[in-house]
Amino acid sequence: MTAAIDQxxxxxxxxxxxAAAAPREMLLLADHGFAARTRLAVADMRDGxxxxxxxxxxxxxxxxxxxxxxxxxxxxxxxxxxxxxGALGFLYSTLFHENLHEYLPFLALSLVLWNxxxxxxxxxxxxxxxxxGMIRAIRLPFxxxxxxxxxxxxxxxxxxxxxxxxxYLIFQIWPGATALLALPAFAVWLVDSLAVAxxxxxxxxxxxDVPPIVASVLQIAFFVSPIIWRPEMIxxxxxxxxxNPFFSLFEIVRAPLLGDLPAAGAVVGALFYSVLVCGLGWxxxxxxxxxxxxxx
Numbered sequence: 001m002t003a004a005i006d007q008x009x010x011x012x013x014x015x016x017x018x019a020a021a022a023p024r025e026m027l028l029l030a031d032h033g034f035a036a037r038t039r040l041a042v043a044d045m046r047d048g049x050x051x052x053x054x055x056x057x058x059x060x061x062x063x064x065x066x067x068x069x070x071x072x073x074x075x076x077x078x079x080x081x082x083x084x085x086g087a088l089g090f091l092y093s094t095l096f097h098e099n100l101h102e103y104l105p106f107l108a109l110s111l112v113l114w115n116x117x118x119x120x121x122x123x124x125x126x127x128x129x130x131x132x133g134m135i136r137a138i139r140l141p142f143x144x145x146x147x148x149x150x151x152x153x154x155x156x157x158x159x160x161x162x163x164x165x166x167x168y169l170i171f172q173i174w175p176g177a178t179a180l181l182a183l184p185a186f187a188v189w190l191v192d193s194l195a196v197a198x199x200x201x202x203x204x205x206x207x208x209d210v211p212p213i214v215a216s217v218l219q220i221a222f223f224v225s226p227i228i229w230r231p232e233m234i235x236x237x238x239x240x241x242x243x244n245p246f247f248s249l250f251e252i253v254r255a256p257l258l259g260d261l262p263a264a265g266a267v268v269g270a271l272f273y274s275v276l277v278c279g280l281g282w283x284x285x286x287x288x289x290x291x292x293x294x295x296x
Contacts, residue, residue, distance in 0.1 A: 048143030059151035146197035195281035
């Protein structure tokens with residue numbers, strides 16, 4: 001009876017108002033299947049790529065806002081990296097009995113790359129929670145916030161490359177055409193960086209105890225990975241180094257920039273770890289993407 005009255009009332013109204021007042025049926029679904037979630041995740045990534053200009057602008061504004069009111073601005077990053085390279089270079093070259101001409105470029109490159117990885121992983125844990133205001137206020141693809149974190153750290157890396165160029169000029173080092181191999185290797189790094197941001201951003205949005213654990217793991221990884229010490233210093237057990245993901249990922253970028261070819265084991269290990277990280281990041285993003293807004 002009520003439905004009949006509603007239909008007669010709606011038919012007597014003007015066209016647009018009648019369409020809005022007509023009774024409707026709403027179908028509520030408990031959850032999407034994996035195929036539907038995958039389509040939504042692909043659409044999210046596609047929309048995030050289409051908004052790359054916004055992503056770049058947000059990353060640049062984050063960097064400017066962090067050093068607002070500072071005289072040198074982001075160049076403080078370059079200065080602090082230069083001081084660390086100089087202090088640790090002279091100290092550890094003496095402790096390890098290393099030739100400073102060979103050791104300091106190695107250390108400078110390792111610290112610049114490590115600063116990128118450490119900062120990226122730390123900020124990836126908060127890439128979703130730190131954007132709580134935007135997520136609640138406007139509908140944007142979640143991949144945009146992960147890309148924002150990656151691009152912000154790429155800008156920081158570009159600032160620190162100045163230190164590396166200065167060290168190369170001082171010690172008159174030229175890696176030659178081999179350095180071009182670092183370009184595809186860094187492209188792998190960028191894909192891995194986005195996967196890490198999606199993985200940790202979603203996981204840490206649900207479990208807020210994870211960021212301190214990640215910080216502790218990074219601190220341990222700094223000392224057990226060949227960053228301040230050279231892989232050649234290990235006499236026994238060097239063949240196990242590719243099992244360390246940081247070693248493999250470092251070597252595919254660091255070796256070409258030092259004029260050497262990366263070892264085959266390091267390349268295979270880097271590709272394996274990259275596929276693993278990308279797979280885990282994608283599966284988790286597909287699984288929990290629809291819940292992120294409720295976890296923030």
